[in-house]
Amino acid sequence: MTNDFVSLFKDTSVAYAISVWELATAYRELANASGQFLLLGAAVSAFYLAMSLPMAHLARRLERKLQRRQVETELDLTA
Numbered sequence: 001m002t003n004d005f006v007s008l009f010k011d012t013s014v015a016y017a018i019s020v021w022e023l024a025t026a027y028r029e030l031a032n033a034s035g036q037f038l039l040l041g042a043a044v045s046a047f048y049l050a051m052s053l054p055m056a057h058l059a060r061r062l063e064r065k066l067q068r069r070q071v072e073t074e075l076d077l078t079a
Contacts, residue, residue: 020048023044023047023048024044026044027040027041027044
């Protein structure tokens with residue numbers, strides 16, 4: 001479920017508006033114009049991680065919460 005949630009987020013309109021392809025294109029153009037490949041590559045990577053990692057973290061928390069609730073429901077049914 002976590003992977004599906006993260007994939008769904010990456011496929012949303014927000015991710016399309018700021019997609020990996022567009023980030024890579026902007027990086028390539030700016031890096032070629034300025035010559036600062038490493039700095040701009042780190043900035044693009046940080047931006048993508050800042051967008052993706054919180055969603056992955058939230059998805060994991062949601063998955064654990066739902067799993068606990070399912071276990072509690074199963075225990076209630078067996079009691």
